[in-house]
Amino acid sequence: MLANHIVPLSRTTSLVPFALAPNGRSFFADVRSPHFSGVARIGSGAHAMTEIKAFPASDTYQADGSFDGRWFVWYEYHGFSSFDDFKIYAWDSRTGRVERIGAAARGPTGDLWVSPWQGPDVRNGLATWAQGSGPNGLTKVHVYDLDARRDRVIHIGHTEGPFLLPHRLVAWAESPRRGAFAQMFVANALTGKRAKAPPALRGLRGISGLDSDGRQIAYPSARFKSLWWSPSLRARPTEILAARGLNTIDNSVQIGGRYVGFGIQPPLFLADTATHRYLEIERQYGYTELNANALLVAYGNNTRKKLDFRSHVVVVPLRALPRMPACNS
Numbered sequence: 001m002l003a004n005h006i007v008p009l010s011r012t013t014s015l016v017p018f019a020l021a022p023n024g025r026s027f028f029a030d031v032r033s034p035h036f037s038g039v040a041r042i043g044s045g046a047h048a049m050t051e052i053k054a055f056p057a058s059d060t061y062q063a064d065g066s067f068d069g070r071w072f073v074w075y076e077y078h079g080f081s082s083f084d085d086f087k088i089y090a091w092d093s094r095t096g097r098v099e100r101i102g103a104a105a106r107g108p109t110g111d112l113w114v115s116p117w118q119g120p121d122v123r124n125g126l127a128t129w130a131q132g133s134g135p136n137g138l139t140k141v142h143v144y145d146l147d148a149r150r151d152r153v154i155h156i157g158h159t160e161g162p163f164l165l166p167h168r169l170v171a172w173a174e175s176p177r178r179g180a181f182a183q184m185f186v187a188n189a190l191t192g193k194r195a196k197a198p199p200a201l202r203g204l205r206g207i208s209g210l211d212s213d214g215r216q217i218a219y220p221s222a223r224f225k226s227l228w229w230s231p232s233l234r235a236r237p238t239e240i241l242a243a244r245g246l247n248t249i250d251n252s253v254q255i256g257g258r259y260v261g262f263g264i265q266p267p268l269f270l271a272d273t274a275t276h277r278y279l280e281i282e283r284q285y286g287y288t289e290l291n292a293n294a295l296l297v298a299y300g301n302n303t304r305k306k307l308d309f310r311s312h313v314v315v316v317p318l319r320a321l322p323r324m325p326a327c328n329s
Helices: none
Strands: 014-020 026-032 037-043 049-054 061-067 071-078 086-092 098-103 121-123 126-132 139-145 150-157 163-165 169-174 183-188 217-220 226-230 238-242 254-256 259-263 268-272 277-282 286-290 294-299 312-317
Touching: 014 061, 014 071, 014 286, 014 294, 014 312, 026 061, 026 312, 037 061, 037 071, 049 086, 061 121, 071 121, 071 126, 086 126, 098 126, 098 139, 121 163, 126 163, 139 169, 150 169, 150 183, 217 254, 217 259, 226 259, 254 286, 259 286, 259 294, 268 286, 268 294, 277 294
Parallel strands: none
Antiparallel strands: 014 026, 026 037, 037 049, 061 071, 071 086, 086 098, 121 126, 126 139, 139 150, 163 169, 169 183, 217 226, 226 238, 254 259, 259 268, 268 277, 286 294, 294 312
């Protein structure tokens, strides 16, 4: 299935993809080549590449971001040893303008405050992220209005990375007290006024790998032993798969359309929530990106005779996915 949909550019150029366009026909990636190293938009079916911003130091910089159909927002990380040294940029796909909208903060000694590992999220012209702002993991939740070019801190606490929900709401996980499992909190993205968490989020405790398309959610359990899914923010999640033995489900869970992508590394899997079946899609280490129109898979390209650290990148339209066979058990 995957071999028929390899992105041509990934055969010759090192790509680390991290955001699919809503139409599924392009994606954004960290690119490494002799001619350009930086962040670019890649066409899935051709060698087309739109260069967005070059890395000032190609050997130590990396990126992670999100795209809402117009705005692409990303972290530019300055190094590989932590997630604490970064700048945040926004690219307007209509005008091509790139603007810096944030940066990591330093304490009185000049050291960077520790920030959550999750990248920024963007939806309908609003971007959100959490960044270190004090000792003992203190963070600020930012919401940036990309049209108005206005940044607002809507919460200060000990949060993980926030994500946006419909109706201009923002959600994040936070431990209410020392030693307690993190739970989900929701606020108005424009004012910071607290809102009631929807049923799908209300009972969650200790969850760190949740993905949402704004309508449904999927995530590994707190101990990474099972996969949970809810078809609606108004419905409580249910367990759809359990890992056996010493296996664990990693926190790279993705959701799009009726499908959930997940890893029990090294294999990657795709689950169909409509038929209650799942399929192994790749046996080498990698990860998936999903939305309502396409599945992206980045996976290793190693063989017994040759080590090749350049990943293959595949983009498959969801309509082209084969019917999944019945599970053996």
